[in-house]
Amino acid sequence: MAKVLVWVEHDNASLKDATLAAVTAASQLGEVHLLVAGSGCAAVADQAAKIAGVVKVHLADNPALKDALAENVAPLIVELMAGHDAFVAPATSHGKNVAPRVAALLDVMQVSDILSVEGPRTFTRPTYAGNAIATVESADAKLVITVRGTAFAKADPTSGSGTVEAVSGSGDAGLSSFVGAEIAKSERPELTSAKIIVSGGRALKDGPTFEATIFPLADKLGAAVGASRAAVDAGYVPNDYQVGQTGKIVAPEVYIAIGISGAIQHLAGMKDSKTIIAINKDEDAPIFQVADVGLVADLFNAVPAVISKL
Structure with missing residues (x-):
C-alpha cells in the first residue's frame, strides 16, 4: 500500500x-x-x-x-x-x-x-x-x-x-527569517471554517457603510464577514475578508451575498456553499445564476428589514 x-x-x-x-x-x-x-x-x-x-x-x-x-x-x-x-x-x-x-x-x-x-x-x-x-x-x-x-x-x-x-529536524537553512505577524483578532467565526458567512460588495459605498450594514446582520446570525475583491480593493475592509479566486475559498452552510454582482473571480471562491442567498437591486446580476434564494431589492432597505425580523 x-x-x-x-x-x-x-x-x-x-x-x-x-x-x-x-x-x-x-x-x-x-x-x-x-x-x-x-x-x-x-x-x-x-x-x-x-x-x-x-x-x-x-x-x-x-x-x-x-x-x-x-x-x-x-x-x-x-x-x-x-x-x-x-x-x-x-x-x-x-x-x-x-x-x-x-x-x-x-x-x-x-x-x-x-x-x-x-x-x-x-x-x-x-x-x-x-x-x-x-x-x-x-x-x-x-x-x-x-x-x-x-x-x-x-x-x-x-x-x-x-x-x-x-524525527530530527534539518535545522535552519539560513535562507529566510521570521520578522513578525499581524494577526487580526475577531469574536466572529473564522472565515474559512464558518457555517454562515455574510459578504458585502462594492455597492456598500464605503468602509463605515459596510460596517454599519453587514456587521449587525453577521452578529445576529453568529456569522463570519466576507467581502468581494472590489470591496477590498476600494478599502472598505482588510484583505483577510476577501472571498474569491485570489482570496479565501469557502463553502459554508449558508452564504449571504449582499451588493455583490457575482464576478467569476468571486464565484470561484464561494459557489460550493450549500445555500447561497443574494440581495442585489440588479435583477440581471450574475450572482442570481448561482443563488438558491435571490432578492431583487435595494440592500439599504432589505438588510435592516431582515435584521428587524431576527
Missing part, C-alpha cells in the same frame, strides 16, 4: 481544520502518515494522532521550525519522502508555500488544488477560475499534491489511534 505524508497546519498549540480535509483526501491514496513540524508542539502531535485514519505521526520539534518557514520545512519533508509515495498539503497559504519547494527538490510536477481523487495517480482540479474541471494524471515517481479543503469532508478528529514518532 502506498504511504502518504500529510503536512499538518498548526500554531504550535493546536492543529487547523484544513488538515482534516487533507487527511480525508490522503486516505483515498493509501496509508496516512502526518508530519507535525514546529517548536514545543508535542501537544499538536498528540492531537493529530487522534485523527481517524492516521497510522503514524512524525514529530519534528526544533526551534528552527517554530514559524514553519518553508525554506526550513521543505528539506525535512524531502528526507521523509524517501519512505513515502506522496506528499499532501492543504491548499492554504502555508501549504502553497511549502509544496512547490518540495516538488522542486524532488524534481516532480505538483498537482495543485485537487477537488477529488479519481485513481492512484489521477485527480480533478479547477481551471479557468473554476469554470472548467480538468482531470490530470501524474507519471512522476513521487506525488506532491495540494488539497482544496472545501471539496473534501473533514476527517473525525477524535476517533483515531495513531502512534507518534520523533
